Amino acid sequence: MNLTDEEKIELLRIARNSITSTVNGEGLPEVEPKTENLKTPCGAFVTITINDSLRGCIGYVEPVKSLAETVNEVAAKSALEDPRFPPVEPYELDKIEIEISVLSPLTRVKSVDEIKVGENGIMIKRGWRRGLLLPQVAIEHNLTREEFLEHTCLKAGLPPDCWKDKETEIYIFTAIVFKESDFKQKTGEGV
Structure with missing residues (x-):
């Protein structure tokens, strides 16, 4: 799969919206994939860092959902459910850096x-x-x-x-x- 810059930006927006919404207790937002690549089932990980230090990282290895839905879900899980870290707090939202890794098949x-x-x-x-x-x-x-x-x-x-x-x-x-x-x-x- 090749992703355009526009698709990468859209995935980063999805991840940012997911994290912001769930950290603020508003639940997981709905996503509507706009391109064929974003509709394609694909594994992906979302990594959250603050000042280059890991703050959360969770993903799906297998292609269980569309790429857009996967990023939406794992972004929230990275922020709230990584067992290595306490959940991201609202005051941290402006400090986090989001990285996405879109996986090829194993x-x-x-x-x-x-x-x-x-x-x-x-x-x-x-x-x-x-x-x-x-x-x-x-x-x-x-x-x-x-x-x-x-x-x-x-x-x-x-x-x-x-x-x-x-x-x-x-x-x-x-x-x-x-x-x-x-x-x-x-x-x-x-x-």
Whole structure:
């Protein structure tokens, strides 16, 4: 999938409206996808940061809803339901930065050599446990392929070297990643 700048801006608006509405106790807003891309079922994650520090990140790996509906739902969940953080408070709304990662379908790898650090995200699955790290995590933390695999195992609640076990399933995906500040810099105004 290729997204136009207009579609990216629309998704960022959807995420911002969802977060603002739900944090203020108004419930999840309705969305009407305007383009075929936004109507297409697709996995996506919404990441919320304040001053470059993670404040929430939740998403759907599988394409269970339209891209617009997915972003609408996971934006609210990122703000209110990420178990690692307290819910976003209304006073924080002006401080948050929203980043969206639109995921390609998952592909199971036969060899870890197929993983391109910085280009691929990873999902590790073993039994009922699974962990996922987005492609940008490896870049942000300057991780090697092995470190990226280890961190993904830990995210799944598994030993860091579980990726070496043949019982562990490893999947890769790519993502279209964009955030509000990408467009503020280009247009000089907010999304």
